[in-house]
Amino acid sequence: MEKSEISVEKEILKILREKGELTVAFITRFLNESGIECTRQKVEKTLEKLSRAGIVEFFYRNGNHRRHYRLVVQ
Numbered sequence: 001m002e003k004s005e006i007s008v009e010k011e012i013l014k015i016l017r018e019k020g021e022l023t024v025a026f027i028t029r030f031l032n033e034s035g036i037e038c039t040r041q042k043v044e045k046t047l048e049k050l051s052r053a054g055i056v057e058f059f060y061r062n063g064n065h066r067r068h069y070r071l072v073v074q
Helices: 003-019 023-035 040-054
Strands: 056-060 067-072
Touching: 003 023, 003 040, 003 056, 003 067, 023 040, 023 067, 040 056
Parallel strands: none
Antiparallel strands: 056 067
């Protein structure tokens, strides 16, 4: 696994821990604002991987058909 992939995962988890549930667009925005260059596609791919591992979960809110992600409560 690439070093940048690991840091993106860690930063996504950090953002979700701090801010709660978010969409891919907001997660991408916060990553780019913190200096980590990434695209929406890379964030979506990483979130899907974390979802399969059971670390994050997604749900739909307000019928807008956008996935919201949050950490799984353990």
